[in-house]
Amino acid sequence: MNEYEVFRVIWWALLGVLLIGLAVMDGFDLGAAILSPLIGKTDSERRVVINTVGPVWEGNQVWLILGGGAIFAAWPMLYAVAFSGFYFAMLLLLLSLILRPVGFKYRSKITDTRWRHFWDGALFVGGLVPALVYGVAFGNVLQGVPFTFDDLLRMTYTGTLLGLFNPFALLCGLVSVAMLIMHGAAYVACKTEGVIRARAQKAGFIAGIATIVLFALGGLWATQIDGYALQSFAGTGAPSNMMAKVVTRAPGALMANYGTAPWIAVVPAVAFLGAIVTILLLRSAKRPGVTFITSGFTVAGIIGTAGVSLFPFLLPSSLNPNASLMVWDSSSGLLTLQIMLAATIIFLPLILVYTSWIYWVLRGPVTVAGIERESHSVY
Numbered sequence: 001m002n003e004y005e006v007f008r009v010i011w012w013a014l015l016g017v018l019l020i021g022l023a024v025m026d027g028f029d030l031g032a033a034i035l036s037p038l039i040g041k042t043d044s045e046r047r048v049v050i051n052t053v054g055p056v057w058e059g060n061q062v063w064l065i066l067g068g069g070a071i072f073a074a075w076p077m078l079y080a081v082a083f084s085g086f087y088f089a090m091l092l093l094l095l096s097l098i099l100r101p102v103g104f105k106y107r108s109k110i111t112d113t114r115w116r117h118f119w120d121g122a123l124f125v126g127g128l129v130p131a132l133v134y135g136v137a138f139g140n141v142l143q144g145v146p147f148t149f150d151d152l153l154r155m156t157y158t159g160t161l162l163g164l165f166n167p168f169a170l171l172c173g174l175v176s177v178a179m180l181i182m183h184g185a186a187y188v189a190c191k192t193e194g195v196i197r198a199r200a201q202k203a204g205f206i207a208g209i210a211t212i213v214l215f216a217l218g219g220l221w222a223t224q225i226d227g228y229a230l231q232s233f234a235g236t237g238a239p240s241n242m243m244a245k246v247v248t249r250a251p252g253a254l255m256a257n258y259g260t261a262p263w264i265a266v267v268p269a270v271a272f273l274g275a276i277v278t279i280l281l282l283r284s285a286k287r288p289g290v291t292f293i294t295s296g297f298t299v300a301g302i303i304g305t306a307g308v309s310l311f312p313f314l315l316p317s318s319l320n321p322n323a324s325l326m327v328w329d330s331s332s333g334l335l336t337l338q339i340m341l342a343a344t345i346i347f348l349p350l351i352l353v354y355t356s357w358i359y360w361v362l363r364g365p366v367t368v369a370g371i372e373r374e375s376h377s378v379y
Contacts (some may be wrong), residue, residue: 005328007337011074012314012327014344016307018070020300022063023134024183025355027299028292029053029060031184033100033127034177037120039188039199044368046120047108047379049200051366052191054104054379059358062351073340077242077330078314081147085157086137089164093133099126104379127184128177135176138306139169142254143225144318149242158319168221175214179299182207186278186295190288193365201282204295208279215271215302222309227253228316228324240329247321254309264308271301 032053040046071079083090099122107119143166147157165173185204189197226249233245258265274297281291310316315325331337371378 004334007334007341008327008331010341011070011331011337012307012311014341015067015070015074016304018063018067019307020303022067023180023299023303024296025063026057026060027131027180028183028187029057030127030131031180031182032188033103033123033184034131034181035184035188035200035203037124039185039196039203043113043116044371045196046116047371048192048196048366048368049188050104050107050123050379051371052188055362056358057100057104059355066351070340074332074337075314075325075330076332077240078325081145081155081157081315081325084155085145085147085159086164088161089133089137092161093130096126096129096133099123108375108379127180131177131180132173135173136164136169138176138303139172140164140166141315142172142222142306142310143168144228144249144316144321144324146319147317148320148323153242168218168225171214171218171221175211175218175302178207178210178214179302182211182275182278183292183295183299186282186288186292189282190292191366193367196368197288198285201285204291205279205282208275208282208295208298211298211302212272212275212279215268215275219268219305222254223252225254226251226318227256228313228321229253229256230312230326233328239333240331242323242325242329245322245324245326245329247316247324249316249318249321257309257311267301267304267308269301271298271305274298274301 032049036046036049040049068079071082103119103123103126107116107123110116145157146159146163147155149155182204185200185207188200189204192200229248229250231246231248274294277294278291278298281287281294312327313324314327314330317323317325332340
C-alpha cells in the first residue's frame, strides 16, 4: 500500500478504537443508570449504584467528544452524511443524554420520595435510550442508509426517524442494551458489596445470556440481509471521490470478508468467549475485577465485528450503492491524517494514563454506610 492508503487504514482502525473506547468506558455508566432502580431496593441502595459511576461518568464523555472530533476531521463526508441524515436520531440521543447530568446533580438535593423517583426514572431513560440508539445506528449502517450525491457531491437523504427503527436495527439496539447492562452490572459488582453486588451479578448474568442469544441471532440475520461489494474503483490511493466506483448490493455480501480473510472470525469469537466467561464469573460471584475486564472484551468484540464485517465500507448507501462511503474515498487529505495521527500519538496516551490514575485513586467499594456518612457530598 502507498502512504495515503496506510494512513487511511490507520484512521479506520483508530475510529474503531474510539468507538470501542466510548462503548467500554461510557457504556458501563449507561448500564449502571439502567440498573439503578432495578437493583437498588431502597433510596440508600440506589444512591450506592449511582455513586459507583458518579465520580467518573463525566470524564467518560471524553470518548464521545473524541469520536465525534475524529469523524469530523478524518472522515468529513461520513460526518456530513451521518450527522445530517441521522439528525433526529442525534437529537433524540442528545435529549436523553441531557437527562444524565441533571439527574445526577438534582436527585439527592431534596429528600422527597416522589422527587427522587422522578430523577431515578430520568437516569433510567438517560441510560436506556442512548444504549438503544447506538445499537440502532449500527444496525442501519450494516444494512445501508438511504442517501446519494449529485454531480456536485451534494448529499440527499430520504430516510425518516421511524424508518431507522426497522426490525434488524431494533435487534442490534437490543444487543447494545443487553451488552451495556451486562457491562454496567459487572462494574457495579466491582464497586459494591453484599446484597447490592449479589443483585448486580444476577442482573449481569441474565443480561449476559441475552447478549449471547441476541448477538447470535443478529449474526444469523446478517447472513440474509443485503450487503455491499466493490466491483471497480479508480484506486485506493486516489483523492476522495465518493462517486468514482461501482458497488453492487446482494444478499449475504456482508459476510464476504470472512471468506476472503477467515482470520477476522477471531473478532466475533472474542465477543462470544468474553460473554461466556463473564456470565460464568458473574454466576460464581468471584473475581469481580476480572469480570469487568472480560465484559469489556465482549463489548470490544461486538463493536469490532461490525467494523471488520463492513470493511472497506464506512457507510453503505441503500439508495445508490455507488455513493457508499468507503475507507478509500471519504477521508481527509494525507496531510490532515498525518497531523492528526501525530496529535493522537501525543494526547491519547496522556488521556489513558490520566484516566487510569483517576480510577486508581477512586478504587474501593461504595457502601451504604459511606453514602449515609457523606450524604451531603455525594450524589
